[in-house]
Amino acid sequence: CYRCAYDCEECARQYADELERAVELTNGEAAAFISEPVSGATLGAAVPPDSYLQQVAEICRRHDVLFIADEVMTGMGRAGRNFAVEHWGVAPDIMVTAKGLSSGYAPLGAVVVSKKVADAISSGSGSFLHGFTYNSHPISLAAGRAVLRYLQKMKLVQAADSSGNGTPASELRKALETLRELEPIGDVRGIGMLWGVEFVADKQSKKPFASALNFAGRVAPSADRPSRSDHARADPVGS
The missing domain is CATH 3.40.640.10 (Type I PLP-dependent aspartate aminotransferase-like (Major domain))
Structure with a gap:
């Protein structure tokens, strides 16, 4: 968690x-x-x-x-x-x-x-x-x-099973997990074809960006609307 x-x-x-x-x-x-x-x-x-x-x-x-x-x-x-x-x-x-x-x-x-x-x-x-x-x-x-x-x-x-290898979902998981080392990325989490990337202003304290900055919306404008301007979803299956 x-x-x-x-x-x-x-x-x-x-x-x-x-x-x-x-x-x-x-x-x-x-x-x-x-x-x-x-x-x-x-x-x-x-x-x-x-x-x-x-x-x-x-x-x-x-x-x-x-x-x-x-x-x-x-x-x-x-x-x-x-x-x-x-x-x-x-x-x-x-x-x-x-x-x-x-x-x-x-x-x-x-x-x-x-x-x-x-x-x-x-x-x-x-x-x-x-x-x-x-x-x-x-x-x-x-x-x-x-x-x-x-x-x-x-x-x-x-195909949406992300637990192993060789499925589209596992490839999505691997691609998203490469983002972990980037400075504004606090967490990459999810399962199957439902993933979230949380952005933080400080990795150590996990302090989020101010809501007014709409950081997630600026970084991933095509992503789902962030709830607190701190995360974006990646969920390509379904609607």
Whole structure:
């Protein structure tokens, strides 16, 4: 963790403990915990420490709190798996996905629920049903179906695996990691085809540039809009 609050000493447990304390403060009123498995725009592809998500899932189960994974940005192969949670062997109660589901050709999103959630809804209402004005739009669904077929045909999920060698994602990882030695580069982080480069005014103190300078926007004007003028994203897969 580049900016770890616990100096990376058992930080997965420390962060998980923070969640458990927050849940306990609600005195049983917490309904769900929702998070991106890998942060997107807000933190610039910050990957959680090992075992963190597993501990989060266990805490949610222990307190009967739904674990919701926001895979809108990380899903559909961007992280080198169909869904990013697969890296940690975690099965959320609810998962949402969009963006890469249609690759931006049409507005399309999906909510995936576990059997536990589906059964709870069915037993309460008599059926598992959800509808809204524009659901099942044929053009959006056609785009989504075509994208899914293309992902499989071209083996794009495998191509987005950055863990080894010889894939486009691994080449992207290697290219970005060469930036680490440059003076304004504080951190290079990410997974699959979702990466972030954080800029700092001082490497030693990790002091960020002043927001007014818009340093990231000047260095990488074609990159995603920086949230605090301190990082740029590199995420070439999907929309």
